[in-house]
Amino acid sequence: MKEVEVKCPATVANLVCGFDILGMALQEPYDLMKLRLIDEPKVYITNKDEYDLPTEAEKNVAGVVLLAIMEKMDNKFGFEVEIEKHIKPGSGLGSSAASAAGAAVAANQLLGNIFSNDDLVQFAMFGEKLASGVKHADNITPCIMGGVTLIRSIHPLDIIQLNSPPLFVTVVHPQIEVKTSDARQILRKEVLLKDAIKQWGNIAGLVAGFEKGDTDLIGRSLEDVIIEPVRSILIPGFDEIKTRSKEAGALGGGISGSGPSIFMLSTKETTAKNVEAIMQEVFHRLGIDYKTYVTSIAKNGVEVITGQ
Ligand SMILES: Nc1ncnc2c1ncn2[C@@H]1O[C@H](COP(=O)(O)OP(=O)(O)O)[C@@H](O)[C@H]1O
Numbered sequence: 001m002k003e004v005e006v007k008c009p010a011t012v013a014n015l016v017c018g019f020d021i022l023g024m025a026l027q028e029p030y031d032l033m034k035l036r037l038i039d040e041p042k043v044y045i046t047n048k049d050e051y052d053l054p055t056e057a058e059k060n061v062a063g064v065v066l067l068a069i070m071e072k073m074d075n076k077f078g079f080e081v082e083i084e085k086h087i088k089p090g091s092g093l094g095s096s097a098a099s100a101a102g103a104a105v106a107a108n109q110l111l112g113n114i115f116s117n118d119d120l121v122q123f124a125m126f127g128e129k130l131a132s133g134v135k136h137a138d139n140i141t142p143c144i145m146g147g148v149t150l151i152r153s154i155h156p157l158d159i160i161q162l163n164s165p166p167l168f169v170t171v172v173h174p175q176i177e178v179k180t181s182d183a184r185q186i187l188r189k190e191v192l193l194k195d196a197i198k199q200w201g202n203i204a205g206l207v208a209g210f211e212k213g214d215t216d217l218i219g220r221s222l223e224d225v226i227i228e229p230v231r232s233i234l235i236p237g238f239d240e241i242k243t244r245s246k247e248a249g250a251l252g253g254g255i256s257g258s259g260p261s262i263f264m265l266s267t268k269e270t271t272a273k274n275v276e277a278i279m280q281e282v283f284h285r286l287g288i289d290y291k292t293y294v295t296s297i298a299k300n301g302v303e304v305i306t307g308q
């Protein structure tokens with residue numbers, strides 16, 4: 001029986017100003033997933049974690065991605081899936097994307113790598129549509145390809161992999177769930193021209209900063225005048241963490257994906273650890289359980305650990 005095991009990284013989508021178009025993969029946390037090819041054209045899902053996610057293929061993001069792949073291959077086979085989740089659903093750390101991207105990459109490995117990265121992103125977007133109601137690729141693309149990625153367009157798909165200087169990423173995940181679908185519904189549908197001008201200046205600055213390895217430019221460009229003012233209201237301690245982290249030397253940061261996680265970028269590990277201490281102090285004082293990570297940008301996306 002053909003089987004593969006993959007490691008599926010967490011991702012930070014948006015990178016503050018790039019709503020739905022920018023994202024990066026993290027070294028930590030990550031999910032594990034095992035996939036086996038079976039003769040029956042069905043998807044059987046087993047959860048090996050505490051999150052009680054749906055096991056029906058149509059309700060699990062990994063399941064819908066595999067069903068899409070099976071349909072493309074005329075339903076000649078099926079899959080058994082074991083998901084061991086360490087990225088809590090509704091974290092803003094791309095939990096759904098890790099399963100969607102992991103399923104696409106693992107299935108491709110079992111099928112002899114017949115699909116391109118663009119094909120895998122297209123398949124994985126079925127999972128994001130299920131999780132958030134909308135096809136967006138800013139988590140699944142860095143999850144599949146690693147590093148920092150830009151989605152110039154999803155119709156047609158146009159992905160640009162960006163360079164990045166070595167940076168430390170400090171993340172705090174307050175243990176409250178914010179569903180991406182809810183965090184999208186509260187957004188205003190229209191944008192003022194003056195805000196749009198500021199935002200596209202920041203996006204261009206951020207992309208240029210990553211490409212040139214200009215960390216000061218990255219820091220100056222980590223500003224969001226459209227989404228953050230609305231969503232940050234859902235995250236206790238957000239303003240204090242951002243202000244104090246920058247005072248401690250972080251380049252900047254903001255909401256990870258749709259929240260509630262917050263991330264900050266630093267050039268030095270000591271700064272990243274000081275930022276972690278600030279995050280811990282704030283959530284401890286607020287009496288909210290949390291998890292923190294001091295990690296870095298993952299060069300690789302979903303990795304095959306064992307199997308053919
Ligand atoms: N394999 C899966 N992994 C994570 N979430 C899943 C999975 N399958 C279905 N879901 C659903 O997707 C939603 C979580 O996705 P989302 O709100 O985008 O959170 P995150 O920001 O952590 O990706 C939850 O409603 C969860 O039940």
Ligand SMILES: N[C@@H](CCOP(=O)(O)O)C(=O)O
Nearest residue numbers: 013020092093094180257258
């Ligand atoms: N661009 C999306 C990203 C959602 O990321 P997640 O990690 O919260 O699933 C959005 O901001 O809605």
